[in-house]
Amino acid sequence: MIKEKDGIHLELGEKVVADSRKAVGDINIVSHAHFDHLHRGETEVVCSAETAGIGSVRSGKEIEFSEDHNSVELLPSGHIIGSRAALIEDDKSILYTGDVSTRDRFYLEGFEPVNADILVVETTYGVPAYSFPSQEEIIDEITGWVQDNEKPLLLFGYSLGKAQKIQHHVQEATDRPLLAHGSVIEMNHAVEKSTDLEFRAKPYEGNKDLFKEEGILVAPPGSRKAEWVKRLENKKEVLTAGFSGWAVNNSMGYSRYDRAFPLSDHCGFDELVELVEKVDPERVYTHHGFDEAFASYLRKELGIHARALKKNQATLEEF
Ligand SMILES: [Zn+2]
Structure with a gap:
């Protein structure tokens, strides 16, 4: 089961929570150090060393962290320094992008999509009007x-x-x-x-x-x-x-x-489509920004099972 509550909640064998202000999961992932993703608790989190370092400065207290977990692999997501996507291995593999950009910019390398059965993707710019120049x-x-x-x-x-x-x-x-x-x-x-x-x-x-x-x-x-x-x-x-x-x-x-x-730290529309194609998932869950429009595009144009994650609803079974 997957939910958007405060952050993304995955009810797997263990409860995995990503980017929640309260670290209420068995595994708590922090994708990057922007305030809307930074949790406020004392619990150890899974994040990059850079996110823990910058996050500690921002929150004024030391963040306990580890850079991996036996069922979670962190992948550079190209959004800001230290930002990571998470590949979670359960019965199926689940890729959670966090905030993501696939383009190389300045000192950051763009996100390299990997294969996953289920993709949870941020869709801030999920309509064609937001395709960016080179x-x-x-x-x-x-x-x-x-x-x-x-x-x-x-x-x-x-x-x-x-x-x-x-x-x-x-x-x-x-x-x-x-x-x-x-x-x-x-x-x-x-x-x-x-x-x-x-x-x-x-x-x-x-x-x-x-x-x-x-x-x-x-x-x-x-x-x-x-x-x-x-x-x-x-x-x-x-x-x-x-x-x-x-x-x-x-x-x-x-x-x-x-x-x-138009200098963005997120994927533009065409980059989002390319990301989904490269991940080649069975199912896509969208959240943030144009989540409904992008899910609808994936269903109609690419024939992919896709839906927007709405607060406090959506389960795998509801498909
Ligand atoms: Zn961000």
Whole structure:
């Protein structure tokens, strides 16, 4: 039986729970260190060392973990540093993707799909409108925009994951002063501890003057509510940019930036279809985003048994 409750619950020989805020399973998997996937308990979890390291910084307490379990194999899922999919061996093999991207980006290698009988896949961008340009095209656009606009630039991306990719790219594209919001600096340090990556951004606090001189500031989208960020955004010489898959058609508020780039940490629609084809499962369960639409596409176009996981329902027997 499989359920979406708080995270994904699999009633197998042992109870396997993935990405739940409460680690209530016999086996508890944490796919990555984004807050919606990080559990708050004391129980030992199955996750990567990077997720445990970054997660400990975020939650303020040491995360007890192991990187495998006799029936669970973790596979790099290409979403953010340390993110993992899980291949669970029971009577049938079950692949849980967590958040996933199959494209190589910056310092991350894309997820390599493996065969499984049952696939549980996130479908954030599960409709054809969200197929993304090639990585080269996206990077060329970002580079061109940064180099053509010698003004203070305010770039918005989530503090863990997107913000590091934006900085990595800006560091390659220009020598201009690079600054970051406090929460981004904190995540930079956590990432630097678990990897050999280095970020040259200085904290905005204490270095404000550098921003005025064609500086580039990276901040999380949530910081737009803060007065000091609003004041910066409202200065007429400052240009803003957002980075997300939603930028493909300026949905989810991405029209409110001066520029928006479709730089995503998730699979686009066509990449999701390719992932499913490579896993070649008997059954697919979708969750997040366009879950119903994508399940319907798989049934109608590819003849695959597929359905969306809805909160507190769905069992294997219901097929
Ligand atoms: Zn995530």
